[in-house]
Amino acid sequence: DGADATMVLLRGRYDLVVLDMHMPRMGGLELLKQIRGLGVTVPIIMITGNQDVRAAAQALSGGVFAYVPKPFDFKQLDHLVALALATPQPTTGGQPAS
Template identity: 45%
Template sequence: MRIHRILIVDDSLVIRDVLREFLRGRYEIDTAANASQALAAFARHSPDLILLDIRMPGVDGLSLLRSFRDTGMQVPIFVMTGYASLEVARDALDSGATAYLPKPFDLRHLDRLIADALGTAEVQPTA
């Protein structure tokens, strides 16, 4: 079974490090601090899933999400934000986000969402 690659895009080094450490071992991880680094990382290694912060300096996450989707890219993109609102959630989902995660979020919940999106979720036996 091949190992899936996840691209983490967040301007916070702490968030990138926490997510990298949590996901390491199960996935190949690339990180980016901004949109230009994300585009370069995407070109180097096509990820199977992207975790994308909405609020970043320069090009924000929603603009980057739209540009990814405008190219026809279909990989799951989970948007994350510390500034949650219904309007932002609607904009993200309308722009093609697969999931919307207000920070802070439960890492176990994120793990389940990723496994579901990548088709790697283990089937739990029924009693």
């Protein structure tokens, strides 16, 4: 649930966040804005069944590492997760998992 995800993210330490564009109570784009607005710089992969080009552009300009349309190959997702974890992130906001 998008509304609960913000609280969970703030309480813990995470190396990566995977969001769906459509979640109960708060959508992925709104959650993305909240996460970035709080200064959390963890890499985010957004998955979606939505083929809307504008939504993809908003997600990418909002700071997602990757935007992955459904259906997707789990090998592709695994590769994107590995790339996101290997990419140096800004040091402001958020902390890596220990």
